[in-house]
Amino acid sequence: MPRQRSRPNSERSGGTAIQSPPQRLDRSFASGKRILAEMFALAAVYFAFARLGLSTATIVDVASPVWPATGVSLAGLFLLGVSRWPAIFVAASLANLLFASASPAVALVVGTGNTLEAVLGVLLLRRLGFSSTLARTQDVLVLTLVAVSCTLASVSMGSLGLVLSGKAAWNALGLTAWVWWLGNAMGALVVGSAVLVLARPYPEPRWREALGLAALIAGVGLWSFRGNAVGPLAYAQVFLLFPLGVWAALRFGVQGAVLSILLTASISIWGTVSGHGPFFSKEDGPAVDLLELQLFLAVISFTGLVLAAAHAERGKAHAQLELLATAVGSVREGVLIHQLLPDGSLRVVYANESFRDLTGRGPEELVGRSPRGLLMGGLESEAHQLLGKAVREGDFFRGEATLAHKDGSRVQSEVLVSPVRDARGQVAYFVATHRDVTAQRQLQAKLISAERIAAVGTLAAGVGHEINNPLAYLVLNLEGVAQSLEQGSAGLTEARARLEAAREGAERIRVIVRDLKVFSRQEGEERAMLDVNAVVVPALRMAAHAVRPRARLVEEFGHPPKVMGSEARLGQVMLNLLVNALQAIPEGSPERHEVRVRTGRDDSGRALVEVSDTGCGMSPSVQARIFDPFFTTKPSGEGTGLGLAICQQIVQSHGGELRVRSAEGQGTVFTILLPAAEGAELPEAPEPEAPAASVVPPRRRILIIDDEPRLAQSMRMLIEPSHDVFVTTRGAEALAWVREGQRFDLVLCDLQMPGTTGMDVYSNLRAHAPELAERLVFISGGAYTQATRDFVRSVRNRILEKPVRPEELLATIDEALATTVQA
Incomplete structure (x- = not known):
């Protein structure tokens, strides 16, 4: 027969300990013992303070100027819990029965009233959010409200019980109730506040100052309530206690305030009851004496507590302000x-x-x-x-x-x-x-640049092929021209045809280089009015060779509105989307797949560019994360996961949206939506009419500065039939000519040269020949440094990008010279 395992005293169910009945009984017994001990201690303290209060009673042996037992009951039930009320009832009933010569019935009525005022007071304190620290002005006000309201329960029941038992006359009911009420209220305010505050641990005070202050209060109090002064002088002595109470409140806080109030109250009550001090008068009787004393205690107690609470609040606010200042400052x-x-x-x-x-x-x-x-x-x-x-x-x-x-x-x-x-x-x-975010923006710019270069690098082989083809027949045709010219006049026709073919090849190379410069330049934040189709075409030229082995490239151009944006940044978006499309399509079946690029406008008038492919598509989980930085589905080492994130950032910075639709095995569609530029729908200005008769312009003096001798000589041969041309490869030499007094009508200057740069030439001319600086045209290869980019943004001069087409160079010269003549 298998043995049964004994169960432990405590089992666990759902992570919570289940106690056995003996343990629960032990805990209940210990809790009961603690409650009984607290009730016994509370009853003993209440009984002792009730005996002290009754010893100073001057009206029907029960009305005292300060009833300290009220403060004990109120503070005790607040700190220990309302469930300890039987201790108050028993102690109050016994005290009245033994020390006030009250009948058992009257003692029970008074005990009931004393208990009821404490219970109602505690419930009201908790309801009003009272804090026993008395470190807030509102806590002092709440305690005062409780002291003057809830004590009415004890006053009404006790006074009525005294009259009904014959211990007090009906005509003395009002005065008895009045003095009783003020005495209980002072007990709650003076003794209750002291018990509540002193029950909490406080840091050690400055003992020497504290003892000195206590000695001063005791000395002034004894002098006022035990001396022989009478009349106004006696009242003046009493008022000396007020600055001492202020001292205690400001220097020692609430703890010092309640102790000074307690000490002042003890001395003033003892002196008045003993027949001394300014509040004692043989003519007026003890009733008036008590009223004046109670008014004095009410003022000094309320003032001290409010002042201490306000000082504590100010200190707390100051500490919070310092903390806030420190936090904000750090x-x-x-x-x-x-x-x-x-x-x-x-x-x-x-x-x-x-x-x-x-x-x-x-x-x-x-x-x-x-x-x-x-x-x-x-x-x-x-x-x-x-x-x-x-x-x-x-x-x-x-x-x-x-x-x-x-x-x-x-x-x-x-x-x-x-x-x-x-x-x-x-x-x-x-x-x-x-x-x-300076470092972050610089890193972001580097990431954008790196991703742009990576996209161009992906297409590098196709770009090389696109350059090699026109370069090959450019070289062959130039060689053919040389052979045709050797034949003399018979070969001129053939030489002219070959030169035209060479020019076409050179133009194709220029376009490809221009596209590369757009996509690889480091700057590109400059915004201008752009034709969306003109941004899409260079990206298509760059990607066409890489797309054809995988799919048909379909172009569907509409009429999108012009947008305000950066050509380089939007071109990078187009290039990245085309690279993504071709990478989603496997090689080997170009007849089965297509990459389609469509432009137009959406229903709201925004410019629309759509790049769609018939590749592998994306699952919903992948589609949800494609714009997350560093997320990629490509094998390790083949992608950074930044391309689409950067594309989205660029489109959003232009105020647009980048959307995606995709399904596994059915391809992907990326849609770019860009807001139309203001004024984009305005009709274009009509072309100016050609002049009726051409006028031969006068010859002008043109200075060419370029560190590439062959390029400078080529420009000279192009310009010399119409103007007088002076060429130098050094900027310093050109400036020396100007200083010597040579006159020039126009300057063509390379922007980036060794030694004296185009920027140096411009700065020197601005200082010494400002009119010539206005007639300076820059020619740039496009590889800008940060200093060059800043300079380009700051000047208004025309800047031509190399390679410059002959007709563009001649038109720029004519325009600049015409402006000079008009000026």
Whole structure:
């Protein structure tokens, strides 16, 4: 017979311990013992304080100037729980029975009233969110409310019980109730506050100062309530206790306030009951004495507690303010606080250390100044308008700004502006947080550039093929021209045909190089009015050779509106989408697949570009993540996972959308939607009519500066039939000619040359021959440095991109010279 395993005393079910009956009984017994011990201790303390209060009673042996037992019962039930009320009832009934010479019935009635006032008081305290620390003004007010309201239960029941039992006369009911009520209220306020506060641990006070203050209070109190002064002088002595109470409240907080109140109350009650002090008068009787004493205690108690609570709140608010200032000052983001002035302008009132580091400026350079221009100069005009609208409407603003550092550098900042409202709900301040994203934007630019180069690299073989074909027949035709010219006049016709073929080949190479420059240039954020079809065509030329072995390339051009954008950035998007399309189609069956590019406009008038393929498609799970950075389905080493993420970022920066539709085995469709540029629908200006008769222009002096001798000589041979041409390969030599007094009507200058660059030539001419600087045309190979890009943005001069077509060069010269003549 198998043995049964004994069950442990505690089993677990669902992670919760299930206790056995003996354990539950042990815990219940221990809890019961603790409750009984607390009730016994509370009853003993209440009984002792009731005996003390009755010893100072002056009206029918029960009305005392301060009934301390009320404070004990109220604080005890609040700290231990209302369920301990039987201890109050028993102790109150016994005290009245033994020390007030009350009958058992009267003792029970008074005990019931004392218990009821404590229970109602505790329930009201908890209802009103009272805190026993008394460190808030509202806690003092709540305790005062409870002291003057809930004590009415004890007063009404006790006074009526005394009259009905014959212990007090009916005509004394009002005075008895009045003194009883004030005595219980003072007990709750004086003793109750002391018990509540002193029941909590506090840090050690400054003992020497505390003892000295206590000695002063005791000395002034004894002098006032035991001395021989009478009349106004006696009252003046009493008022000396007020500054000592203020001292205790401000220096020692709530703990010092309740102790000073308790000490003052003890001395004043003892002196008055003993027949001394300003509140004792043989003519008025004890009733008036008690009323004056109670009024004095009410004022000094309430004042001390409120002052201590207000001081504690002020200290807490100051600590929170210091914490907030420390937190704001130490955050890594730059924080700038602006005050909104009545005229709607902003003034800087605070700048934390991080913001000062961002701009390299000190507080004296920021505080009190307007942020306009000084800090927000890097916002785009549209962002400026949005920021102004947010300030006017008291709303939030999020955008990017370029902060000007004191050393002249620029800091890219992501800024969030938030309104701060006052108690009336009006916007009083704006808080701007600036996060330095300079490194992030630089890294982002590098990633975009790397992804662009990667896309071009994917098509490198096709681009090489596209260049080699026209280059081959260009070389062959040039060789054929040389052979034809050797035949003399008989070979001129053939030489002319070969030169035309060579020119066609050179033009094809120029177009391919131009496309490469568009897709590979490092700059490209400059926005201009663009024809969407003109952006799509170069991308198709770049990708055509790589697409043909996999699919048919179908072009379906519509009439999209013009858009405002960057040709290089949007061209990169098109190139990436074409690369994605061809990579989704396997090689070997071009007749079965196609890549279709369609342009047009959508129903809302936006420009539309659609790139679709008949490749493998995507599952819903892959489709949901294709725009996540670094997500790729390609094998390791064949993709970065940044292409589509960057495409989406570029399209969104142009205010557009990049959408995708796909199904596994059915291909993919990417759709680009771009907002139409303002004025894109306006009709184009009519072409100017040709002049009725051509006028032969006069010969002009043209200076050519280019470090490539063959190119300079080629331009000279092209221009010399119409003008006088002077050529140099060094910018320094050209400047020397100008300084010597040689006159030129136009300058063609290479932008990037060793030694004296085109930028140096321009700067020197601006200083010494400004009229010639205005007639300078730059010729650039396009490989710009950062300094070159900044220079190009800053000048208005015409810039021709190499290789320059002859007709374009001659037209530019004629236009520049015509402008010079008109000027």
